[in-house]
Amino acid sequence: MDRIIEVLSDRQAVIDKALELILQKAEVAIEARGKFTIALSGGSTPKPLYEALATQNLPWEQIHIFWGDERYVPPDHPDSNQKMARQAWLDRVPIPASNIHPMSTTLADPAAAATAHERELKDFFDLSSGEIPEFDLILLGIGDDAHTASLFPHTEALQVSDRLVTVGFKDGQPRLTLTVPVLNHAKCVVFVVTGSSKQPALAQIFAPTGDELTYPARLIRPKGELWWILDQAAGERYVKTDR
Numbered sequence: 001m002d003r004i005i006e007v008l009s010d011r012q013a014v015i016d017k018a019l020e021l022i023l024q025k026a027e028v029a030i031e032a033r034g035k036f037t038i039a040l041s042g043g044s045t046p047k048p049l050y051e052a053l054a055t056q057n058l059p060w061e062q063i064h065i066f067w068g069d070e071r072y073v074p075p076d077h078p079d080s081n082q083k084m085a086r087q088a089w090l091d092r093v094p095i096p097a098s099n100i101h102p103m104s105t106t107l108a109d110p111a112a113a114a115t116a117h118e119r120e121l122k123d124f125f126d127l128s129s130g131e132i133p134e135f136d137l138i139l140l141g142i143g144d145d146a147h148t149a150s151l152f153p154h155t156e157a158l159q160v161s162d163r164l165v166t167v168g169f170k171d172g173q174p175r176l177t178l179t180v181p182v183l184n185h186a187k188c189v190v191f192v193v194t195g196s197s198k199q200p201a202l203a204q205i206f207a208p209t210g211d212e213l214t215y216p217a218r219l220i221r222p223k224g225e226l227w228w229i230l231d232q233a234a235g236e237r238y239v240k241t242d243r
């Protein structure tokens, strides 16, 4: 794993860098395999990045969109990660509907929804039993509590290693999330982190030793590239590029 930490002047510079990485990885994947697979993060941080992606002229029919996690709310709910990405990006470009692979939240039982999405991943990536999908790029964020995707501190989801998708809980509310083995099997993971409220979490995540159950983003050690793109407010302590 190559870990690259970039601390950039402000939020716009972070968005520009993340956009550059996505475009570069998409070009390489499409050239090599005819398609680019990306899993998106939710929350507020990536919205301007998705708005920037909406202005790009890309081979949309070769791009497949998944999510790293989803809040268990209807797809038109203000908290839906899918809804945010559709409004900011996907509804504004001519991407085929069949290339968008949201985590469904319409079943009464979140565990059944996790199983259904796992089936979709296995079919799409043509996986045999025990195989793990290899996303070209997984975009992640962190919360102030060092959670990533919907892997929250001291929850069972952190230790799930025999599933691709599981149910995570925030304050007792269910969410769907890719599991740690899937996140760590990506060709490239890009964390986008802005704002001073994330400083304490970053200090724990980057500490040489620490507790992964308390600071879940420490679990993310992909076999491929690992990028941390931080603005100055979040990452002023980490001004050097670290390989």
Ligand SMILES: O=C1O[C@H](COP(=O)(O)O)[C@@H](O)[C@H](O)[C@H]1O
Binding pocket: 040, 041, 042, 043, 044, 045, 046, 068, 069, 070, 071, 081, 140, 141, 142, 143, 144, 148, 149, 150
């Ligand atoms: O709840 C979530 O939080 C994290 C971070 O969100 P942000 O609002 O601080 O950017 C996000 O990465 C995750 O996908 C989301 O579901």
